[in-house]
Amino acid sequence: MKILFQRKKFIESDFINKFSLNNKNSGAIFSFIGKVRPKNQNNKVLSIDIELYEKMAHFQIKKIINKLMKKYFIDDYLVVHRYGRVKPRENIVLIVVASQHRKESFRFGEGLMDWLKVKATFWKKENFANGSEWVDQKETDKKFIDFSL
């Protein structure tokens, strides 16, 4: 049950394999990876800079995890999110969840990711050849979150 914020790039399989080994009695392992797209509306993205308010991001992620754990029975979770400079096609975020049955993991993972998008204090700035631009929060992201939690 870990939340990690790191500058260093990571290979998802390193985390997923270790997580799976640590949860050998679980019947389902869910994983989600969010990556940097190489283009945004036909503009080539050279890199993105991710700013982090670490204390609050940790607090907010833990808060939703505690709520989701009351709703779904899971065995374990792992959240990895990068900050600092990230290049196209690299991983930004990884969520891994272990449970006895698949639906618990799916729903927990989806609920966690939806909240992370609108509550966890990270900000992305895309760097292009002709300048940089802060990424706005998508209105659609707000529609996905379950306010009953």
Added chain:
Amino acid sequence: MKILYFAKLKQLIGKSEETICIKQKKKISQVINELKKRNDIYDFAFKETNSLQYAVNCEYVDLNFVITDSDELAIFPPVSGG
């Protein structure tokens, strides 16, 4: 009281944090109005206060939330992680 700025707001104001002294309880909106009076930079940065988000001690709050000198106030644009 410590005030933290992030992302575009930090860029506009030119600093990531500052400490101000508030002698009595105040609404966040009152603190911002005082900051706006400092100079044009603050006035511009806080032009659209409804498009910013506010957190006190890591919990999201709104502009009417009352803060004290021992609180940590964070002000930032809507988040865009993941």
